[in-house]
Amino acid sequence: xxxxxxxxxxxxxxxxxxxxxxxxxxxxxxxxxxxxxxxxxxxxxxxxxxxxxxxxxxxxxxxxxxxxxxxxxxxxxxxxxxxxxxxxxxxxxxxxxxxxxxxxxxxxxxxxxxxxxxxxxxxxxxxxxxxxxxxxxxxxxxxxxxxxxxxxxxxxxxxxxxxxxxxxxxxxxxxxxxxxxxxxxxxxxxxxxxxxxxxxxxxxxxxxxxxxxxxxxxxxxxxxxxxxxxxxxxxxxxxxxxxxxxxxxxxxxxxxxxxxxxxxxxxxxxxxxxxxxxxxxxxxxxxxxxxxxxxxxxxxxxxxxxxxxxxxxxxxxxxxxxxxxxxxxxxxxxx
Amino acid sequence: xxxxxxxxxxxxxxxxxxxxxxxxxxxxxxxxxxxxxxxxxxxxxxxxxxxxxxxxxxxxxxxxxxxxxxxxxxxxxxxxxxxxxxxxxxxxxxxxxxxxxxxxxxxxxxxxxxxxxxxxxxxxxxxxxxxxxxxxxxxxxxxxxxxxxxxxxxxxxxxxxxxxxxxxxxxxxxxxxxxxxxxxxxxxxxxxxxxxxxxxxxxxxxxxxxxxxxxxxxxxxxxxxxxxxxxxxxxxxxxxxxxxxxxxxxxxxxxxxxxxxxxxxxxxxxxxxxxxxxxxxxxxxxxxxxxxxxxxxxxxxxxxxxxxxxxxxx
Numbered sequence: 256x257x258x259x260x261x262x263x264x265x266x267x268x269x270x271x272x273x274x275x276x277x278x279x280x281x282x283x284x285x286x287x288x289x290x291x292x293x294x295x296x297x298x299x300x301x302x303x304x305x306x307x308x309x310x311x312x313x314x315x316x317x318x319x320x321x322x323x324x325x326x327x328x329x330x331x332x333x334x335x336x337x338x339x340x341x342x343x344x345x346x347x348x349x350x351x352x353x354x355x356x357x358x359x360x361x362x363x364x365x366x367x368x369x370x371x372x373x374x375x376x377x378x379x380x381x382x383x384x385x386x387x388x389x390x391x392x393x394x395x396x397x398x399x400x401x402x403x404x405x406x407x408x409x410x411x412x413x414x415x416x417x418x419x420x421x422x423x424x425x426x427x428x429x430x431x432x433x434x435x436x437x438x439x440x441x442x443x444x445x446x447x448x449x450x451x452x453x454x455x456x457x458x459x460x461x462x463x464x465x466x467x468x469x470x471x472x473x474x475x476x477x478x479x480x481x482x483x484x485x486x487x488x489x490x491x492x493x494x495x496x497x498x499x500x501x502x503x504x505x506x507x508x509x510x511x512x513x514x515x516x517x518x519x520x521x522x523x524x525x526x527x528x529x530x531x532x533x534x535x536x537x538x539x540x541x542x543x544x545x546x547x548x549x550x551x552x553x554x555x556x557x558x559x560x561x562x563x564x565x566x567x568x569x570x571x572x573x574x575x576x577x578x579x580x581x582x583x584x585x586x587x588x589x590x
Numbered sequence: 591x592x593x594x595x596x597x598x599x600x601x602x603x604x605x606x607x608x609x610x611x612x613x614x615x616x617x618x619x620x621x622x623x624x625x626x627x628x629x630x631x632x633x634x635x636x637x638x639x640x641x642x643x644x645x646x647x648x649x650x651x652x653x654x655x656x657x658x659x660x661x662x663x664x665x666x667x668x669x670x671x672x673x674x675x676x677x678x679x680x681x682x683x684x685x686x687x688x689x690x691x692x693x694x695x696x697x698x699x700x701x702x703x704x705x706x707x708x709x710x711x712x713x714x715x716x717x718x719x720x721x722x723x724x725x726x727x728x729x730x731x732x733x734x735x736x737x738x739x740x741x742x743x744x745x746x747x748x749x750x751x752x753x754x755x756x757x758x759x760x761x762x763x764x765x766x767x768x769x770x771x772x773x774x775x776x777x778x779x780x781x782x783x784x785x786x787x788x789x790x791x792x793x794x795x796x797x798x799x800x801x802x803x804x805x806x807x808x809x810x811x812x813x814x815x816x817x818x819x820x821x822x823x824x825x826x827x828x829x830x831x832x833x834x835x836x837x838x839x840x841x842x843x844x845x846x847x848x849x850x851x852x853x854x855x856x857x858x859x860x861x862x863x864x865x866x867x868x869x870x871x872x873x874x875x876x877x878x879x880x881x882x883x884x885x886x887x888x889x890x891x892x893x894x895x896x897x898x899x900x901x902x903x904x
Contacts, residue, residue, distance in 0.1 A: 276781075277778055278778070279778055279780045279781070280778050280779045280780055282780075283778075283780030283783070284779075286689055287689045287690065287692045287693040288702065290685075290689035290690045290693070291689075291690045291693040291694070291702055291703075291706045293686055293690070294686070294690050294706055294709050294710065294713070294750065294754065295702075295705050295706060295709045297713070297747065297750070298709040298712050298713050299709075300724075301713075301716060301720070301721070301724045301747075304724060304727045304728065305723060305727070308723075308727050358623070359627050360627075362620040362622075362623030362624065362627075363620070363623055363627050365620045366620040366621055366623070366624045367624070370617060370620060370621070377896075379624065379628075381889070381892060382628055382631055383627065383628070384888075384892075385631060385885060385889075386628070386630065386631045388804070388884055388885070388888045389631075389808075389881060389884065389885075390808025390809070390810070390855060390880055390881065391808070391810065391811075392808070392810045392855045392858045392859050392862075392877070392880075393634065393638065393808075393858075393877045393880060393881050394634070395859070395862070396638075396858060396862050396873055396874070396877050397633075397634045397637060397638065397877075399862060400870075401633070401637055451627050452627075455627065479609055479610065479612075479613035480617060481612060481616040482609070482613070484616075485616070502715075505715050506715075509715075509717020509718065509720070510717070511717065511718065511719045511810070511811035512810045512811055512855075512859060516859075516862065516863075536719045536811070539723070540719060540811055543723075543726075543814065543815045544736075544814055544815055544818060555723075556723055556727070559720045559723040562717055562719070563716060563717075563720045566715050566716060566717060566720075567712055567715075569715070570712050570715040571712075574708075574711055
């Protein structure tokens with residue numbers, strides 16, 4: 256038996272709700288637009304807030320906070336702060352890390368994208384990515400107890416005995432390395448391990464985006480596999496590889512825990528890679544929660560602001576370069 | 591003349607041999623570099639398993655930390671704290687992240703969409719310690735004390751870009767025909783998005799959440815200035831006290847998130863620097879738990895995502 260359902264009157268709350276739900280596109284659009292805007296506002300407010308909160312340090316020290324000095328003065332007791340040693344430590348460790356990681360990363364990318372047999376490709380790619388997934392404190396713990404005594408200290412002694420004796424370059428490698436091994440060299444090497452996956456993954460994507468016509472053309476002209484890679488693929492993808500380097504550099508600059516645990520945390524230390532040092536991220540990690548004055552907090556926040564601005568600029572540059580490669584590839588494929 | 595061509599020929603053969611050797615050497619070198627890059631992975635995993643496995647036991651999971659210098663004890667406070675901050679982070683980051691991903695997936699080329707993707711990229715590059723400073727300025731300063739809430743907020747900012755990106759990718763994998771069929775049947779846009787497109791992509795999206803959570807659970811730097819660390823953090827005690835005092839559920843929840851909390855990475859960092867050998871052993875055990883959690887989540891999530899992607903494309 257069919258039961259006839261009387262339609263609900265227009266004014267009934269249930270039919271009102273149904274109407275709202277049926278014409279709910281506007282609230283929905285509004286919601287997703289607001290959430291998207293929220294993400295953008297969040298990004299902007301990180302920079303804005305750090306700028307606002309570091310006002311005290313900026314007005315007290317001006318540019319002298321960041322300029323190079325021979326006698327850096329970081330004195331929380333007397334409220335005098337100069338961030339040069341941290342800037343220098345960050346730049347030195349990150350640049351050396353890039354120097355070590357770039358050849359390894361490109362080698363891994365070439366192997367994964369061009370040479371590796373298909374069955375090995377997925378597991379190897381995963382392993383390289385897992386390297387990036389291990390928490391940075393675990394790297395630090397392993398660094399202190401295994402990597403420093405077994406790898407860094409011998410390398411440091413060797414470098415101090417050889418490169419350290421050279422006339423000009425010697426100042427960068429002046430020994431002796433601390434007996435524990437904790438030094439900027441240790442930080443650079445740990446960073447090398449941590450950023451190699453980033454560089455390898457992005458470079459691999461760049462290689463995979465290069466159209467096959469390039470490889471076929473090179474091989475048809477008689478080039479060997481290596482000549483194809485070195486003389487055709489790498490020049491073709493060089494701006495993408497540069498993007499990978501910049502992305503890796505951004506990661507190295509901001510890396511905190513592992514570096515703090517192995518770098519030795521010393522404000523003195525000169526220019527040498529073999530001495531212990533400090534980085535911008537590690538001074539914030541060590542002193543922020545125990546800062547002794549408002550100006551001390553402000554100075555640490557200003558260091559954070561500098562870090563934010565550097566990584567922001569690097570990211571913009573890297574995205575631009577990667578985007579250029581992506582834009583270039585399909586055009587090449589057509590021609 | 592014949593002498594000349596012979597010389598030419600010999601030269602060509604020598605050159606070809608040289609090129610072949612260079613080819614062989616360099617290709618082998620890339621293989622060796624791959625092995626070199628993977629040595630630390632196996633070294634770390636193996637060493638942490640051996641060293642951490644020696645000192646891990648049931649006490650580790652169910653007891654509070656003992657005072658410094660006293661052997662025994664566990665890291666229950668850190669486990670509870672990790673749960674609190676990562677769950678808070680998930681609650682803060684997932685709803686806005688998913689909604690923003692809907693926008694990014696459907697309108698990638700509007701000015702707002704471009705700005706959104708750019709912001710996501712920048713956010714994913716911001717160092718975690720800077721995010722910690724941000725959360726400090728936004729939450730710790732106005733509240734005037736460190737709290738699990740601030741730690742959760744910091745981790746949420748770190749999770750947000752990962753969530754947006756993976757959700758966007760997964761939404762894009764859903765075939766257009768599904769969407770069009772739903773719209774063609776007269777379903778409104780929001781209903782299509784929520785009850786057709788979203789369920790079709792839900793598996794991949796959840797694995798994306800898991801990956802982001804695993805990454806957040808291993809973060810230390812932003813917690814240093816937000817959650818701070820608190821070895822006496824004990825959810826059980828707070829809840830028992832709350833029930834005895836006839837407090838409402840919200841008061842109890844408020845008390846849980848409103849005080850400094852410990853977390854596994856924070857505990858690891860502190861223990862590793864203490865001069866007591868039993869604390870260092872505890873640090874290795876924490877490292878083992880943390881690493882296994884992250885690796886297991888990563889591997890399962892990747893397997894899952896790959897299967898989904900293959901199924902959707904097929």
